[in-house]
Amino acid sequence: MESFMQNIKQELKDTLRAYFIVPHLYEQGMACVEEKLRESMLFSRMTVLHYRAFWGTGNEIYRPAAAIELMILSLDIIDDLQDKDNKAMLWNQLSPEIALNIALGLLTLSQQMLMTSDFAPDRLVAAVRLMNEQVLSAINGQTTDLLNDISSEEDYIQMVKQKSAGLLVTACLIGTLLATGEYNSEVREYAEQLGIAAQIKNDIHDLVDWENKSDFWNRKKTLPTLYLIHSLTEEQKWISDYFEERLSLEEVVHRREEIQRIIEQSGTILYTSVRMRTHYYNYLDLVESMVISANWKKQILAMAD
Template sequence: MKPEVIKKSLYDMVNVHITQDELKTKLLSFIDFQSEKGFPFGELLILHYKMFNGEETEEIYTVAAAVEMLILSFDILDDFEDDDFQDQPWSAKSNLALNATTALLFLSASVIRKTSFKNAGKAIAILQEYALRSIHGQHQDLLNRCRSEEDYVQMTMEKSGSLVALACLVGTALATDSAPSEVETYAGYIGLVGQINNDLADIEIWGEKNDLLNKKFSLPIIYLLNCNDAQLGFVRDYYENEVDKDVILTQQKLISEKFVQTGAVTYTEVMRKVYQNKAIAAVKQLQVDSLYKDLLLKYIH
């Protein structure tokens, strides 16, 4: 999907629209850092634009870059809100980084508005609607109250699924006046599956960002906390602020073993498979060329 073209478009947007030199330098450094992870949201946008017979122009890469700009701003804000930005380029001088984030947010919609697409206004409306949905989900996540599977899935669909849906639906809107309902359905599941993958990866790594150490709730942790296992009483006590973090740190090996022994890992893997299958079923219902279906399925893993 030509990630190098998306990166060039990001550079062009900053160079053209940002005139303050220090701000421009900071934003370009953020883009360089983000580009190491790739641009999956921009790629999904372009894929959907082409899938619904949009004519390839340079402007579609500009819109893809604008959406990636929004995602970058959300990533930065998410790191600050989670106090998880120490290893990021925006960790130095947080006041300047937050101001740069504001620039990214406004520039994103402004760039799309200036394109020649017939449905540019509709695309901006989608961007704003689904970005706000994601913010709702993020706020729910920050409240850290999702202690059941149902609540956690709903929150994650809002927080992560809405951003994937945003990218897919903006690309679709620029190509056609009618988006199949399946697009929003599988997009939400793709976001959810991605977060479940993060949940599984997190419990294998003990460090400052570890969810359990930070008393956060993820699918495997929710399962673990609800297990009737006497040896896990101290973990439940930790979440109730009745024991210190040192107790958890001295029992890392036991906790890691319990994630496997209690079935927490298996449960989470099954949940991932359930939503992968739901996403695949929605993709298969699309009335589009099988080539595009195959490309979409690569994002469901």
């Protein structure tokens, strides 16, 4: 895995040096990349892993994998700018104008990197098309998320498929597509299930993260909050009034312990944990049914640990 990191980092460094000509853009762009490299690199690892699992050989895959990581980084920066959170991240310490400019540069660069990778033209066109379609889908999902325009669990799952799960699907599919030249709907299905499970896990965490970005205080509609609202008794309807903005934060903030008790007693965490685990089991079952070697299955399954 050491060579994985070195290869990805080298691809990113070379590309930024070639296209980010203005010194400040290169320096700050690289600083953002360096910060990203300290994370798990799940997406680029998934691209390389799927390329190898589907009989792809050689080092050409590192450039598309690095492109995937740039796409994710650019969308992360834009998401943080829009949500005004994750203040500790480097890009949130830059001026928003510069951070946005870097994000736009990285997003465009991700497509440029993919397009100039060393693969047959027909595979590259299909890969770039897939990436562009997913970015557009994520922008649609992000709009729904920003507007908090979610009134049912179906709306929530649709938004997750467009945003977070869709990005994981793209990382996996680009690996298989470049290896085989074909679009693999089975890979799409299991990657989507893993992405949904991971998003539900985040949303459970964000509901009970009272000190930072609690989705409750932000009135954010997610699977846990939708269940909570659905489960309220008559005496607890003030919570749905808060979510519908009929009550202000000041009117409910002192009732935190009561809110926590209602969350516990309603089964919100239990319900969403079961939903999360159901999607995770779907992922396990679908990977197990794939016609690839046991070793690759094991490695793909290990990515969810």
